[in-house]
Amino acid sequence: MTVYTKTISHLVQMTRKKKKIKYTEKIAYGFIYLMAFLTIFALISIIGYVLIHGVKHMNWEFFTQEPRSMGREGGIFSIIVGTIYLTLVAIGIATPIGIAAAIHLTEYARENKFVKLIRFGIEILAGIPSIIFGLFGFVFFVIFLGFRWSILSGGLTLAMMIFPILIRTTEEALKTVPLSYREGSLALGATKWQTIARVVLPSRASGILTGLILGIGRAVGETAAVILTAGSSLGLPISIFDPARTMSVHLYMLASEGMSKEKTFATASVLIVWILCINFLASMIAQRYVQKTNIEA
Amino acid sequence: MTKDIKIRVRNLNLFYGHFQALVDMNIDIVQNKVTALIGPSGCGKSTFLRTLNRLNDLIQDVKIEGKVLLDGKNIYDDAYDPIELRKRVGMVFQKPNPFPKTIYENVAYGPRIHGIKEKAKLDEIVEKSLRRAALWDEVRHKLDKPALGLSGGQQQRLCIARCLAVEPEVILMDEPTSALDPISTSKVEDLIGELKKDYTIIIVTHNMQQAGRVSDYTSFFLNGEIIETDLTSNIFSKPADKRTEDYITGRFG
Numbered sequence: 366m367t368v369y370t371k372t373i374s375h376l377v378q379m380t381r382k383k384k385k386i387k388y389t390e391k392i393a394y395g396f397i398y399l400m401a402f403l404t405i406f407a408l409i410s411i412i413g414y415v416l417i418h419g420v421k422h423m424n425w426e427f428f429t430q431e432p433r434s435m436g437r438e439g440g441i442f443s444i445i446v447g448t449i450y451l452t453l454v455a456i457g458i459a460t461p462i463g464i465a466a467a468i469h470l471t472e473y474a475r476e477n478k479f480v481k482l483i484r485f486g487i488e489i490l491a492g493i494p495s496i497i498f499g500l501f502g503f504v505f506f507v508i509f510l511g512f513r514w515s516i517l518s519g520g521l522t523l524a525m526m527i528f529p530i531l532i533r534t535t536e537e538a539l540k541t542v543p544l545s546y547r548e549g550s551l552a553l554g555a556t557k558w559q560t561i562a563r564v565v566l567p568s569r570a571s572g573i574l575t576g577l578i579l580g581i582g583r584a585v586g587e588t589a590a591v592i593l594t595a596g597s598s599l600g601l602p603i604s605i606f607d608p609a610r611t612m613s614v615h616l617y618m619l620a621s622e623g624m625s626k627e628k629t630f631a632t633a634s635v636l637i638v639w640i641l642c643i644n645f646l647a648s649m650i651a652q653r654y655v656q657k658t659n660i661e662a
Numbered sequence: 663m664t665k666d667i668k669i670r671v672r673n674l675n676l677f678y679g680h681f682q683a684l685v686d687m688n689i690d691i692v693q694n695k696v697t698a699l700i701g702p703s704g705c706g707k708s709t710f711l712r713t714l715n716r717l718n719d720l721i722q723d724v725k726i727e728g729k730v731l732l733d734g735k736n737i738y739d740d741a742y743d744p745i746e747l748r749k750r751v752g753m754v755f756q757k758p759n760p761f762p763k764t765i766y767e768n769v770a771y772g773p774r775i776h777g778i779k780e781k782a783k784l785d786e787i788v789e790k791s792l793r794r795a796a797l798w799d800e801v802r803h804k805l806d807k808p809a810l811g812l813s814g815g816q817q818q819r820l821c822i823a824r825c826l827a828v829e830p831e832v833i834l835m836d837e838p839t840s841a842l843d844p845i846s847t848s849k850v851e852d853l854i855g856e857l858k859k860d861y862t863i864i865i866v867t868h869n870m871q872q873a874g875r876v877s878d879y880t881s882f883f884l885n886g887e888i889i890e891t892d893l894t895s896n897i898f899s900k901p902a903d904k905r906t907e908d909y910i911t912g913r914f915g
Contacts, residue, residue: 475722545759549821552715553772553828554749563775568762 412637419634422627428635432599436615437625441632443601447516447609448585448639450602451595454520455527455584456577462524463531463580464566464573470532471539472561491529498526499590507594514608519595523587527580534579538572539565571651578647585640588617612636666693668832668862669714674728676709676718683709685886687728691832696854696863698873698894701883701909707866708756710883711834714864715751716744732832749776752830756837758817760809760824765801768809768820772828787827795823796853815846822853833857835865839872851876870910874898882906 430440466483474480502522512518542565550560566573588611596608597618610618612632619629669691676684684706691697699707712718713730716737729736737747760768769788778784788805792798797819801812809820818838825833835854839847854863854876867873873880874894881891882903890903901907 543759545755545757546761548717548720548755549759549761549824550771551720552717552748552753552755553775553824554745554747555771555775556745559775563771564761 415630415633415637418626419630419632422631423634427631431601432615435622435624436599436619436628438628441612441615441628441635443599444610444612444615444632445635447595447602448611448613451516451519451523451591451609451611452581452584454516454605455523456581458520458524459527459531459580460577463528463576464535466528467532467535467539468561468566471536472557472565487529487532490525491533495526495587496589496593498522499593501525502590502594512606514594514596514598515606516595516602516609517605519591519609520605522590522594523584526587526590527583530579530583531576534576535569535573538569538576541572542568570654574647574651578644581643582640585611585636585643586613587611588613592617612639667691668693668733670729670731670734672729672731674710674713674730675726676706676713677725678721679723683886684713687888689881689888689891691862691864692879693862694858694860695878696858696865696876697879697881697891698877699864699866699881699883700868700870700873701889703868705883706886707883708836711753711836711864711866714832714834715748715753717748717753719744749828750830751832751834752825752828753834754818754821754825754836754838757841758814758821760812760817760820762808762810764806765809765812765820766805769823769827772824776828791823791827792820794826794857795819796849796856797823813846815842815849818842818846818850819853822850822857826857830861832862832864835863837866837868840868847872882909884909 427440428445429442431443432441433439470480470483474483499522502518502525506512506518506521507514510518512521546564546568547560550564551557555563591611591614595611595614597610597614598608599610600607602609612635616629616632616636619625619632667690669689671687671689671691674684674687675682687710699710701707709718713726714737718724718726726738728738730738732747732750735742737744761771763771766788769791770784773784773787778787789798789802792801797816800816801807801820809817812820818841822833822838839850842850851872854865857863858878865873865876877894879891880894880897882889882897882901882905884905889905890897890901892902897906898910901910
């Protein structure tokens with residue numbers, strides 16, 4: 366009799382425990398699901414809000430005309446040109462420096478105090494607020510070197526902000542190259558540089574491209590440092606010594622001075638579409654590259 | 663009995679820091695023959711193999727003493743160019759390691775880095791190398807496909823083709839079939855038999871039957887020393903050293 370009741374109470378306890386576990390499981394799952402949904406929700410609502418208010422004001426004139434009366438009227442042609450121009454200069458300066466530095470750090474440098482110092486410097490550089498870069502660029506490039514407010518000053522300043530990102534992503538990518546690739550190449554009589562240039566780097570092209578995209582993203586999104594070094598001229602930049610205004614700067618000016626809500630949202634829409642395009646393009650290139658050379662990943 | 667000695671190793675010692683991995687090794691490698699290196703794990707077979715193309719140079723804290731004479735010239739002389747050496751002494755690794763490139767580019771890689779640019783010449787080398795590696799018929803229609811899409815056995819034969827494309831004189835094989843299935847293994851073994859007409863082959867293997875099947879000479883390694891080297895038939899029928907006999911009969915290792 367007692368044995369029987371014991372078994373019963375034990376069974377009841379077991380089921381309760383099981384129920385409790387099931388319950389916790391459900392809560393955890395629901396919480397994770399909710400958080401994931403929130404992230405997507407935030408993204409979609411921001412992009413959606415901007416596009417809904419902006420797309421209707423985007424038309425042919427907006428893309429092809431220069432801004433008039435401080436951006437209240439006209440388009441953003443010179444600003445699109447300025448954005449592309451400045452980004453290209455910044456990326457053009459940062460890419461060779463960043464990739465070369467990453468190659469040096471992963472392939473050639475031996476771990477010593479000096480290399481540790483460089484790594485430490487890169488970490489710090491990546492974490493410095495952009496306004497500090499802007500201030501330095503203003504004092505050094507704009508005034509001391511006499512480049513004035515220009516694409517060149519802005520490009521150099523942005524390059525300094527981008528290349529820590531590039532070094533880090535490239536380094537991380539290169540670290541994952543298996544030793545067997547290097548050995549395979551060297552065993553065929555390749556030099557160290559041939560091995561790096563023809564096997565190591567191409568095998569991680571998509572990883573390096575990711576770093577470039579992040580860099581472009583930072584350059585395109587920057588305002589403070591750009592205003593201090595490239596100025597905020599509305600004119601069409603031709604020479605590298607001309608001042609320019611990027612879309613982010615334009616957006617900031619329009620929004621902060623409340624000049625035209627329509628133009629603000631239209632500019633923001635162009636900026637968002639622009640960044641989406643760059644991302645899609647890059648992942649397409651990476652995809653195509655990976656398909657051609659590699660079936661994994 | 664006269665035979666051409668391709669590689670003479672004399673009093674070779676190798677240290678990883680303070681640890682001595684290879685102890686006073688002496689061996690003659692006969693030209694156009696297959697020499698198998700057998701012995702338990704960690705006895706220095708792979709390390710020894712890598713001294714022959716100076717791939718150990720890449721590891722820090724390695725010290726090498728003694729001589730390795732390739733056609734009478736010491737490859738550890740300061741004047742000896744390791745790049746030139748590795749052109750003459752090719753290597754096939756334990757795990758197939760094709761580059762993440764197309765099949766064609768994998769084979770053309772070696773000739774390209776050694777300065778061959780003409781497309782026609784490269785095409786010819788690629789076809790010839792793939793044929794020699796008994797892979798041509800399987801891949802001729804998909805040369806522009808990724809090499810990593812091939813099966814493990816095909817990848818290993820591709821690596822052999824890649825090695826042949828540089829036209830080496832010696833081929834080092836580090837357990838080339840240990841990652842392959844039995845059918846792929848027998849294909850690679852047949853290939854080794856074919857290749858020894860033109861190349862001197864040194865193969866590390868854990869598989870005693872494989873040593874018996876493919877090699878002319880066998881060398882038994884133990885704890886960083888070469889215990890004995892002889893004709894494979896002698897090693898397997900009447901080994902001179904008790905330790906060799908114990909290993910072959912499966913008493914340890």
